[in-house]
Amino acid sequence: MAETAASKGDAATPRERYRSQVRTEIKERAWEQIATAGASALSLNAIARQMGMSGPALYRYFAGRDDLITELIRDGYRSLADAFRAAADGGADLAGLADTLRHWALADPQRYFLLYGTPVPGYHAPPDTTAITGEIMAVILDACAALPAAAPDPEDGPGAGFDADLATNRAWAGDHPAPPRALRRALGFWTRLHGALSLELAGHFTGMGFDPALLYAAELDSLRSR
């Protein structure tokens, strides 16, 4: 029964080649639909119609709507991880990573929200996506460790307490040798930029007048000192 194979990259048999080709076309249509109408409006029927085939044919390629979305989420993380890695390989520092993140998000806001937006209560990410997020976090941690050390903050402030927590709970950083302070900066990179970016993408700043890019830059700069 031929190896289950499946790596879409190289296809041994012509059947598998055709199969993976159709799969990627389905996903392309899905991305178009998500970009214009959001993930909640993604319709398998509409995709099939666009591809000139009718309804249930798609179930040969994806187990269902959820399965397709899961695949799209995986591809989304993969895309972001690749962008980060390419930037890092190009010599980007933390500011460069912030830039690539913003451009990556602005290029397709709904893709960003598919990864970091409202969660579906029932949904649980498949274990292999956490591997990709770990890859992303590793790049951020590298950039944070390369930054000059920040001024120490008060001995008994909330920052110190959080550092102590991070000193013991650092499994999420893999075996990265960054000090707790760098771990905290990496988390700050994530949460602060996500805060500014997601509110901008969601349109909560429209009509307020100020430049979201400046706010983003200021938030990024805030990581330098703390």
Added chain:
Amino acid sequence: MAETAASKGDAATPRERYRSQVRTEIKERAWEQIATAGASALSLNAIARQMGMSGPALYRYFAGRDDLITELIRDGYRSLADAFRAAADGGADLAGLADTLRHWALADPQRYFLLYGTPVPGYHAPPDTTAITGEIMAVILDACAALPAAAPDPEDGPGAGFDADLATNRAWAGDHPAPPRALRRALGFWTRLHGALSLELAGHFTGMGFDPALLYAAELDSLRSR
């Protein structure tokens, strides 16, 4: 034809009393459904079934699904604004506001995401919700203005550039007399806490080990200095 009235609070005629009573019960069921299955799974039919009446009867009370959701969003903002105002009236400072925000969000994560989560591409908030968000922002601005002034940051840094932008584009703050630095802190309060909170609520921290409350506290503390 009796005044259009409608203020659900006091009902003149028994008909209007009954009507607003049914409306609020519909919204209660809707909130339950949203809390358990998310806003995208909200079903008018299911609500009608739960209330013992069949399908299209709900269209007497709401123009459609979107209209109901819009109403829920309005109520959500109203709820948050009331919580903030109550905290401020109780003498809460910026840290107190952060606490009420976190508890309000943790009490019903899907309600938080309904307001600040993934936006629906077509949807535009009705103008009266911006009035409520302005009310919320006013409370935050008051707390920010009451805080001791932070240390000045570098003359030509991103912070200074953003302050200059805020000095001219401050219409969103209404006629609040806060200096640009306080405006920036208010935006930081919003974006940084939203960043930490939304990622926590979305479950992106689960399995990472550290305590999200400590991260939240550290982010709040970061506003003191910058």
Added chain:
DNA sequence: CTCGCTCGTTAGAAGTTATAACCCCTCGGG
């Protein structure tokens, strides 16, 4: 007391996801 309006009903159209059954044709092993 009566007429009108509101409320709730059922029926139906146009969507959706998803399963089942069927058919054709390609592809690969003999």
Added chain:
DNA sequence: CCCGAGGGGTTATAACTTCTAACGAGCGAG
């Protein structure tokens, strides 16, 4: 070269959804 197994696509169907239309019954205002 041939032929059968299975992959790919089809239609039919079920069970949903939102939402419109037409109809009946009862409450309440005048």
